[in-house]
């Protein structure tokens with residue numbers, strides 16, 4: 001985002017505006033943290049601001065300041081459509097193609113509002129009036145910090161904003177350990193703690209609220225772990241029956257794929273989760289080093305994301321999806337074994 005664009009946005013925000021902020025479907029910590037962080041910032045300047053999420057999100061994200069103001073598109077569609085139709089400005093955060101919002105795709109595409117994209121995923125679509133896209137950023141939350149900074153408002157960051165932004169940076173960096181974590185990420189996180197983010201409490205709220213059933217589901221996932229040593233690959237499956245028997249709730253499988261990646265000598269990890277309601281297999285892919293799961297997912301599983309973390313889906317059965325995955329591995333053999 002260049003100086004002229006920042007000047008334009010500053011000008012735009014100098015008078016009261018009707019603003020809608022939207023993250024991707026199945027919002028994660030970065031999606032909720034960035035939308036609420038931006039919400040608190042814009043609210044402070046007296047804009048009329050609404051966060052609209054496409055659908056529900058895990059309970060472990062429902063404690064963030066501002067959480068009870070969030071509107072869910074799938075259960076409040078008419079109100080949300082009216083807000084989007086009347087919006088002057090639409091911020092799209094943590095995604096870069098309208099189809100990533102599921103059922104909100106058409107209403108967003110038809111919106112006449114000025115669109116501002118803030119996002120760190122690969123291969124952005126070209127819908128935004130102003131596009132702040134940087135695949136080297138750890139998280140959209142880190143970008144919101146830069147955005148507020150570029151607007152000259154760093155002093156407006158209070159404990160609510162700091163808490164939301166800290167949360168998304170923490171979750172998208174795997175608690176500051178993934179490759180995307182830079183010295184700058186740490187400098188920003190240090191600032192956020194100084195501005196009121198309670199890091200120990202945030203960590204506790206996100207990671208230490210497991211139910212007994214969720215830990216048992218993790219046990220089931222780990223028991224299902226399979227290894228393909230010649231491709232330095234490990235994968236996990238969870239069928240709908242298994243999910244049901246452990247009382248599955250949204251978010252219960254978050255992070256499970258990382259156990260597969262933690263296996264020694266593993267470069268590529270996947271989890272295949274059966275979703276009978278949507279009639280798909282939801283896939284999460286993770287990698288180490290230069291092996292790109294974004295490319296693998298785009299090529300074979302109708303998805304995408306980042307180099308080392310991507311998602312996708314399959315319309316085949318669980319068994320057939322796994323068989324397809326195994327069948328494509330030989331074509332990546334060189335990349336996996338060179339890494």
Ligand code: 5GP
Pocket residue numbers: 024094100283284285302303304305306309310311312313
């Ligand atoms: P997860 O595996 O945790 O669902 O997603 C990993 C990363 O890939 C996240 O940054 C997420 O936003 C992105 N992602 C997940 N599913 C998709 C998808 O279907 N398409 C694209 N383009 N990105 C995805």
Ligand code: MN
Pocket residue numbers: 030031094120138139140172
């Ligand atoms: Mn993100």
